[in-house]
Amino acid sequence: MRGSAMLSKKFLRRTAIAGGCLAGFLALSVAALWQLDRAFPPPLPATLTVSTEAQDRDGQLLRAFATPDGYWRLGTRLDQVDKQFVDMLVAYEDKRFWDHRGVDVLALCRAAGQFATSGHIISGGSTLSMQLARLIEPRDSRSLASKAKQILRAIQIERRLSKREILERYLTLAPYGGNLEGVRAASLAYFGKEPKRLTVSEAALLVALPQLPEKRRPDRNLDVAHAARDRVLNRMVSAGLLGEREAARAALDDVSGLRRKLPALAAHASYAVLPRAEPGKPLQLTIRRSVQQGLEQVAKEAARKLGPKLSVAMVMADARTGDILGEVGSADFFDASRSGWIDMTKVVRSPGSTLKPFIYGLAFEQGLVAQETIIEDSPADFGGYRPKNFDMGYQGDVSIRQALQLSLNVPAIRVLDAVGPARLTARFRQAGVNLVLPLNEAPGLAIGLGGAGVTLRDLVQLYTGLANGGKMHTLHDGTEPANAERVTATILDDQAAWQITDILSGMKPPEGAMQRGIAYKTGTSYGYRDAWSVGFDGRYVLGVWVGRADAGPIPGLSGYVSAAPILFEGFVRSGLTIMPLPGRPPGVFTPKREELPVTLARFGAGSDGLVQATPTEPAPTIIFPPDGARVDLGANSADATPLVLKLQGGRAPFRWLANGKPLAGIDRRRTATWQPDGAGYSTLTVIDAAGRAASVKVFVE
Numbered sequence: 001m002r003g004s005a006m007l008s009k010k011f012l013r014r015t016a017i018a019g020g021c022l023a024g025f026l027a028l029s030v031a032a033l034w035q036l037d038r039a040f041p042p043p044l045p046a047t048l049t050v051s052t053e054a055q056d057r058d059g060q061l062l063r064a065f066a067t068p069d070g071y072w073r074l075g076t077r078l079d080q081v082d083k084q085f086v087d088m089l090v091a092y093e094d095k096r097f098w099d100h101r102g103v104d105v106l107a108l109c110r111a112a113g114q115f116a117t118s119g120h121i122i123s124g125g126s127t128l129s130m131q132l133a134r135l136i137e138p139r140d141s142r143s144l145a146s147k148a149k150q151i152l153r154a155i156q157i158e159r160r161l162s163k164r165e166i167l168e169r170y171l172t173l174a175p176y177g178g179n180l181e182g183v184r185a186a187s188l189a190y191f192g193k194e195p196k197r198l199t200v201s202e203a204a205l206l207v208a209l210p211q212l213p214e215k216r217r218p219d220r221n222l223d224v225a226h227a228a229r230d231r232v233l234n235r236m237v238s239a240g241l242l243g244e245r246e247a248a249r250a251a252l253d254d255v256s257g258l259r260r261k262l263p264a265l266a267a268h269a270s271y272a273v274l275p276r277a278e279p280g281k282p283l284q285l286t287i288r289r290s291v292q293q294g295l296e297q298v299a300k301e302a303a304r305k306l307g308p309k310l311s312v313a314m315v316m317a318d319a320r321t322g323d324i325l326g327e328v329g330s331a332d333f334f335d336a337s338r339s340g341w342i343d344m345t346k347v348v349r350s351p352g353s354t355l356k357p358f359i360y361g362l363a364f365e366q367g368l369v370a371q372e373t374i375i376e377d378s379p380a381d382f383g384g385y386r387p388k389n390f391d392m393g394y395q396g397d398v399s400i401r402q403a404l405q406l407s408l409n410v411p412a413i414r415v416l417d418a419v420g421p422a423r424l425t426a427r428f429r430q431a432g433v434n435l436v437l438p439l440n441e442a443p444g445l446a447i448g449l450g451g452a453g454v455t456l457r458d459l460v461q462l463y464t465g466l467a468n469g470g471k472m473h474t475l476h477d478g479t480e481p482a483n484a485e486r487v488t489a490t491i492l493d494d495q496a497a498w499q500i501t502d503i504l505s506g507m508k509p510p511e512g513a514m515q516r517g518i519a520y521k522t523g524t525s526y527g528y529r530d531a532w533s534v535g536f537d538g539r540y541v542l543g544v545w546v547g548r549a550d551a552g553p554i555p556g557l558s559g560y561v562s563a564a565p566i567l568f569e570g571f572v573r574s575g576l577t578i579m580p581l582p583g584r585p586p587g588v589f590t591p592k593r594e595e596l597p598v599t600l601a602r603f604g605a606g607s608d609g610l611v612q613a614t615p616t617e618p619a620p621t622i623i624f625p626p627d628g629a630r631v632d633l634g635a636n637s638a639d640a641t642p643l644v645l646k647l648q649g650g651r652a653p654f655r656w657l658a659n660g661k662p663l664a665g666i667d668r669r670r671t672a673t674w675q676p677d678g679a680g681y682s683t684l685t686v687i688d689a690a691g692r693a694a695s696v697k698v699f700v701e
Contacts, residue, residue, distance in 0.1 A: 042136065042156045044157065047280040048280065050067065051073050053065075054283045056285060057323070058289070061074075061262075062263060062285065072181065073172065075172055078167060081171060081184075082196060101155065102154035103130070103151050128166060128167065128170055130154040132166055132169055133149075175209075175210055177216070177219070177220075190206075200247070205218070205228070205255060208231065233250055233251055265287075268329035268345070284478055286476060286477050287477060287478075292325075295314050300332055302546075310338065310547065312330070312545070312546055313328055314345075314566070316460075316541070317541050319536065320539060322464065346456075346457055348454065349455070349529070351450050353524070354534055357500045358427070360403075360503075365496035366685060366693040367687050368693050370596060371590060372400070373400045374397050375603040377397070387413045389409045390558075409449055411603075412449070416448040428491075430490075431461070431462060431490075433458040463534045466497050466536060467538065467541050469497055470491060470494045474488070493683065494585045499590075501519050501536075504520060504521055509568060513564075519581060522560045522564050529553055532545055532563055588660060589661045597655055599653075600662075619649055620649050621647060624644065626696065627695075628696075631643060634701075643676065650670075650686070650688035650689075651688045651690050652668040657685040659683055684697075
């Protein structure tokens with residue numbers, strides 16, 4: 001008994017020693033593995049090298065740029081991928097993915113058994129974590145050593161990344177044939193869509209491709225791809241993810257043998273913003289993909305019809321925000337015959353007659369004209385400048401409305417002569433648009449007919465003021481520097497803007513186009529080098545330029561014939577809903593011709609019936625109330641007092657207008673009274689016998 005007890009104690013002592021040694025060995029092993037793990041971490045950069053993406057305002061892909069090594073590799077998040085596809089991928093490649101720690105022991109045992117019985121590797125038992133390890137460190141062979149390295153790397157990866165992060169990296173790096181990597185690039189290339197919503201057939205094909213991406217490429221080996229997809233569908237039935245009928249229906253779908261180009265929209269804007277790209281971060285533009293796609297198609301089709309060497313540029317903007325929703329710098333970025341790489345939305349060209357609405361707008365603002373005011377269209381000499389109409393003919397007496405709608409040149413210059421070219425260009429500068437004038441020349445009357453330079457983008461910016469009740473915002477598309485100045489300005493007061501909009505909305509649509517509730521204006525530059533058309537509804541403005549990038553003349557080119565049809569088609573293909581034009585502001589004065597006061601019956605009529613541009617008397621000036629004054633008249637009380645108006649200069653008799661509406665009578669005196677009909681801002685205007693005007697804006701309390 002005693003000997004037996006002693007043996008038992010020795011056994012226990014030896015067992016304890018052995019256990020301690022084993023525990024120490026295990027501890028040392030774990031410590032060694034931990035040190036090795038730290039010394040030889042897996043190559044897991046914080047940010048993968050992926051294609052730079054230019055995205056629209058809603059995050060949709062406009063254009064991608066290949067990685068430095070020439071691959072289309074789009075960064076992928078799980079929320080960008082169809083959930084059914086992810087479920088099918090896990091069921092097919094690694095059904096215990098969510099439970100293991102990088103290695104599926106059961107799968108490895110199965111693979112080992114197959115190797116022992118067959119003498120070669122039949123299935124590798126790889127988990128998705130092991131496959132990610134192979135993707136980040138490509139192997140040279142399918143040897144046991146490389147498999148062991150994958151296992152160790154997979155364990156390391158699982159210690160550093162969550163399951164979601166592992167899946168996202170796999171979905172970004174998985175090969176899909178050729179230079180396609182990642183499920184997003186594959187879905188766009190093979191199906192023409194993002195992988196957010198895939199059919200069962202499409203999902204099965206994308207599951208099958210990464211195993212043998214070159215052999216199963218549908219664009220090269222369609223039958224092999226078809227068979228691989230069907231094997232995935234059958235496996236999904238066995239896994240319980242699909243019913244037999246659903247899998248059978250999916251198997252009837254054709255597998256397309258076409259590899260599509262990835263989206264390549266907004267080339268000029270995308271390349272402009274590319275220098276600001278940061279690794280892994282998409283470039284955001286204000287463009288809306290559907291609008292951009294429609295405009296680019298319209299521009300390309302129009303250029304083909306117009307003929308060789310001609311190009312088309314388009315800009316569509318939201319007048320309420322200044323956001324550019326679509327911009328086409330040329331008909332085809334890669335068409336060398338049309339110099340497609342030049343962004344014609346930013347090139348300075350002669351605007352033709354497209355500035356005329358703002359000339360007349362200033363005249364409305366100053367109370368010089370009404371829509372039915374008669375103006376003479378006949379040969380005239382303005383200090384040696386003799387403008388002629390586009391068709392070289394003259395209409396005689398026409399209304400202001402007709403003069404603008406017919407785009408008559410002489411009446412526009414008559415009005416500009418009275419308004420003043422310097423005042424027009426100053427208003428443009430306040431709105432952030434600087435006309436380009438000939439070197440060392442001051443603004444002259446020729447700017448009314450295109451004698452100055454402007455870009456399509458700036459022209460659209462000016463017209464946003466008409467679509468927005470006179471208020472204009474600087475256009476932006478996301479390519480501007482972060483510190484770029486943003487201007488919000490008044491291009492015309494709301495009443496003048498409405499008058500111009502009302503006239504332009506009555507323009508006849510181009511031949512073959514339907515009236516779509518838009519107002520528009522056309523223009524043709526001298527020498528038939530540029531054709532323009534700018535139109536707007538109650539929110540959106542679209543500008544179109546047609547011409548040659550080298551400024552060569554094009555016989556027969558005109559805004560109405562060449563650019564206006566593109567404008568109307570652009571509104572249709574943009575997909576935007578036409579918004580009602582701005583409503584009529586309170587106090588707008590639109591009398592019939594027989595109701596016009598004498599000072600508005602004929603524009604600037606003197607004894608010879610011509611504009612009195614330089615009378616001997618000084619121009620009228622309102623000296624009370626001063627511009628911008630706040631006047632307390634008790635406007636909201638029953639005993640509100642009238643406001644006394646005083647002026648200096650000018651030629652009698654005088655006509656006073658309040659908010660565009662004439663006060664009763666014509667007076668030769670330089671004082672008058674006005675009884676406001678309520679509190680708020682009002683514009684007071686006086687017009688003298690020579691047609692000159694002065695205005696002030698006051699706030700009545």
